[in-house]
Amino acid sequence: MNAKIQEKIASRILFFCTVMVVLPVVMILAIILYKGIGAISWEFLFSMPRNGMSAGGILPAILGTLYLVAGAVLFALPLGVLTAIYLVEYSRDNFLSRLIKLAIVNLAGVPSVVYGLFGLGIFVTFFQFGASILAGSLTLGIMILPVIITASREALESVPQSFRVVSLSLGASKWQTIRHSVLPHALPGILTGAILGIGRAAGETAPILFTVAAFYLPKLPTSVFDQTMALPYHLYVISTQVPGIAENVRYGTALVLVFLVLMLNLFAIIVRSRFRKRKKW
């Protein structure tokens, strides 16, 4: 077989594989959109569920997910970014720092249901937050910490060393250097990490299963100690636990969830590209 034919076969196979990857994404989106769009209405998005969730809207689930995500980010973003700053800018390369980095990598590999159990044990039971938005947010926050730390670390490490050196040579302290010469240039990467984390927090079911999610709660939470419905769990419930829910309601719920996550990712892309345009090196 000569090189020319090999080349042809190789490029065909590579192209085929790439298409195979794109296909499921397109199909999922198409099917959800096709089957779910009929359910989307003003009432569906902005009213309470009725008749054992077979009618009415999904407002508590949408809001619940937004609250949980906001809580998770509020907790995980500062903690994660500050940890990343410590690891990149302050810690020396020794046994301890390598252990910390290893722990973070492993944290990313823990199955989400384990986070759920951990949240149940620590936040719900031990700290006695009960099944609540607080417990759920903290659990989700811990789950997305490795995403945020890893993205922030990469963003900080990608800032050229020369920025730090120049800044120090101009008499800036280490913290001033980080604050003025490193962080602003790492921001797009950090934001991207944060938004990827948000996307993940919005979509996960297992961590909220034991810590916050309500099966059916047709009222809005009034404090962080309340339970709430949430989109992923609601989808699970109406798809498997409650018989007789119309198909378009199930797909409509999935559509809202996917749309929410896609919007967040889109937002991340826009933010990143705007920063990229402004700051180049």
Place this chain on the structure above:
Amino acid sequence: MDDERNMTNEKSIIKTRNLNLFYENFHALIDITMEIPEQNITAIIGPSGCGKSTLLRVFNRMNDVIEGVRMEGEVDIDGQNILDPAVDMVALRKKVGMVFQRPNPFPLSIFDNITFGLEIHRLTQKKNFEVIVEHFLEQVLLWDDLKDKLHKSALSLSLEQQQRLCIARALTLNPEIILMDEPCSALDPIATMRIEELMQELKKEYSIVIVTHNMQQAARASDYTGYLYLGRLIEFGVTSQIFTAPREKLTENYISGRFG
């Protein structure tokens, strides 16, 4: 080697005595004793890896950034031993500015690059910034070219302009000494010549120490030259003497191009 021979008759601004520097176990600078005269251009020459840049970075303690660096001896600037652990690093680095090998403006506007140090140290009120930016851009002969695009990215400038901008940025802190670490190595010959002309202007107000790989540059642009080889200061003296009548065989070998 006789230390007396490394002295000059001028008033010196930096004095080192038995300076030794180690990277972990590597003895990078060995027993360096020298006096760098005020308001002159002092060149430090030598082959790659001889410790030129390391020596330069002793003067503003930039070696401290690297892990495992240890220094012994004394380095006096304005009568203060800057190797003293208690030395105020911020004050030192304001007094001793630095220009690097590659032009390294921040990816900010020209204006913000100049005001970076002023903002960090809160040296003046923001309303004075415009006057200051004009002053320092004038000083490095950039004002006429850049006055209409102060808010453009500094990275849109030519390398020569970027390097001038970096010099201006260092000047804003009102230093006494400017360290230049091969400032022209990324520039073409014409830009190099113009930066050298600028150095001649700057030496009226500042003391300049320049590390260079380029012997012709040292011969053209400096008043004093030190030859560093394998971490030792082989010879230090008036540039014309070093290049026409070196006392040491090692210096002669290097400047005549026999190695390096």
